[in-house]
Amino acid sequence: MSIAIRPLLTTYRAEFSDTLRLSIPIIIAQLGVVLMGVTDNLFVGRLLGALPLGAAGLANSLSFLMSSIGVGGLSVVAALVSKANSQDEPAAVNRLFRAGLRVALLLSVLVGGLSVLLAYNFDLFGQTPEVTRLARNFMLILSASLLPLLVFVATRQLCDGLRYPRVAMAITLSALAVNALFNYLLIKGFGPIPALGLMGSAMATLLSRLFMAGAMLAYVYRTSHFRPYLKKEFNALPTASEAWIILRLGIPGGLTFFFEVATFSLAVVIVGWLGEAQLAAHQIAINMASVTYMMATGISSAAAIRVSAAVGQFSRDGVWRAGVAAFLLSISFMSITAVVFLTANDWLVSLYIRDSPEVMTIAASLVIMAGFFQLSDGVQVVALGGLRGLSDVNIPTLITLFSYWVVALPLSYVLAFPFGMDAVGVWVGLLAGLSIAAVLLTWRFFRRATLFFETGVPVLSANQVAK
Structure with missing residues (x-):
């Protein structure tokens, strides 16, 4: 058995190493996004009890379901950026990045609108009136957070496609700490900060996603790694064709x-x-x-x-x-x-x-x-x-x-x-x-x-x- 495996390991050793180098930071970043919902549930369950926990869990699950269309749709951008970069076309990378941000804006409006529509029809799920009321308000705030989430995802595609996946990993882990802090402060209140109860947890998610989008954009525009792809002369190039490609492949x-x-x-x-x-x-x-x-x-x-x-x-x-x-x-x-x-x-x-x-x-x-x-x-x-x-x-x-x-x-x-x-x-x-x-x-x-x-x-x- 070892004789059969050894040539395979020798042949693919470099391939395994390169794939793992890319995979591990992406895995950590993706787990961080999932753990944000877990953090909400932990704080809500510990500080507010079973009824708000049920409402938050339902709203988080449905919001994740709706956001999956946008998150999955934008994931194609990293592959397109990687291809353009391998062909030494920085202008094409620039167009894909800007087109990705525009598609993120479009998808946030469309998916966010569907999420709001779903929130106002929570009665369809047959929950109790109190759970319906709490979950509806929670999901409305989560709907507003879809825009910064998709901007973060779109910007992350540039980093991943250019083989800088650790950026998203570090920002996501930082956002987990931000989310936990604001959950604690906004649910119970602290000093001049009023106690918002369950809606405080939803606001914590919104604020942490705003942090993620802002931090990712700031890193991209202020770090030397990305300057060859963000030259001013590239900004005048049209992105309609790239946006259409992203939509055709991404949807x-x-x-x-x-x-x-x-x-x-x-x-x-x-x-x-x-x-x-x-x-x-x-x-x-x-x-x-x-x-x-x-x-x-x-x-x-x-x-x-x-x-x-x-x-x-x-x-x-x-x-x-x-x-x-x-x-x-x-x-x-x-x-x-x-x-x-x-x-x-x-x-x-x-x-x-x-x-x-x-x-x-x-x-x-x-x-x-x-x-x-x-x-x-x-x-x-x-x-x-x-x-x-x-x-x-x-x-x-x-x-x-x-x-x-x-x-x-x-x-x-x-x-x-x-x-x-x-x-x-x-x-x-x-x-x-x-x-x-x-x-x-x-x-x-x-x-x-x-x-x-x-x-x-x-x-x-x-x-x-x-x-």
């Missing part, structure tokens, strides 16, 4: 992210129909799976950046190596987490809860299911990143729609209720959808990479997209 990417997030959100609803114990157990297991998934998305982002750079250099070997290295890293990492989930499921559950044997039993079985779908989850997200690097987004969007909404959700319901498999049935359905997505997306990536490998021309170039 399918945003919908892909939305379909997956919505699938797991609706799975929570299905599990909730089974009972409170099943819902609590599901939340424990899905929380663990979400953490490992966010780590895999960092490898996916690195794959998109490295594949697109290879495309820009017309490097057939580079496209192949970047993709294979990302897949091998993701498979290795997710295999380790799968073993942990399968062998230490009871101990992992005990970290969350110890006073409910029923919930612990159900959760332990669901963590085992989470272990089984680690590989599928890691593979499908890396395949999406690689395809994004090849500017191939439309068919992958249809694949995810089919895998999650045609296969996963209906199968989850059928297995949970008519077949009586309870919460485990829901997770079997999710596993089936993820596995189908992993197979189809991986096949498509290597098919498209092979075409590039054979012909030496990009499967879908930016100019082709613009046309």
Whole structure:
């Protein structure tokens, strides 16, 4: 076995190192964004109690679902910047950066408007009047924070695409501290600062996102790394073509992210129909799976950046190596987490809860299911990143729609209720959808990479997209 592995490690050692160098800061930054919602929930639960916590949790979940369209849509910019930079076109990088900011403004208006509309129709979720009132007001403030969030994401794409991912990592970690501080000050009040209760937590999120956007823009415009791309003569160049490319590539990417997030959100609803114990157990297991998934998305982002750079250099070997290295890293990492989930499921559950044997039993079985779908989850997200690097987004969007909404959700319901498999049935359905997505997306990536490998021309170039 070691004889077979050694040549592989030797061949891909540089590829692994470069992918990890990009992945780790991106992973930390993405975990920081997710932890911001966790911070809100912790402060609200400790300082205000169960009812406001439920309202904040619901509003945060729905706001994350809505923002996924914008965040996923802008993620294509890093790949485009990487490609332009690999071709030594600083003017093109400048246009993409400015176009990304304009698209962020447009998406914040559109997605923010949908979020406000959803907030004013909270009655559709069948919550109590008090939860509806609190969640509506909380979500309205979160809707206002979408603009700075998407400006931060758009600016971050420039940094990631130019291979400076540590910038977003440092700013995001700083924003976590800002968020925690303002949660404490605004919920209970301090000196001249009035006590705002639950709305103080929402304001803390808004202020921390304003900090993130401001800090990111300040860093980009004041650091020497980016001066070659921000020359004054570039600012007169039009960006309409680049904005259209970002929208053409980004909207399918945003919908892909939305379909997956919505699938797991609706799975929570299905599990909730089974009972409170099943819902609590599901939340424990899905929380663990979400953490490992966010780590895999960092490898996916690195794959998109490295594949697109290879495309820009017309490097057939580079496209192949970047993709294979990302897949091998993701498979290795997710295999380790799968073993942990399968062998230490009871101990992992005990970290969350110890006073409910029923919930612990159900959760332990669901963590085992989470272990089984680690590989599928890691593979499908890396395949999406690689395809994004090849500017191939439309068919992958249809694949995810089919895998999650045609296969996963209906199968989850059928297995949970008519077949009586309870919460485990829901997770079997999710596993089936993820596995189908992993197979189809991986096949498509290597098919498209092979075409590039054979012909030496990009499967879908930016100019082709613009046309």
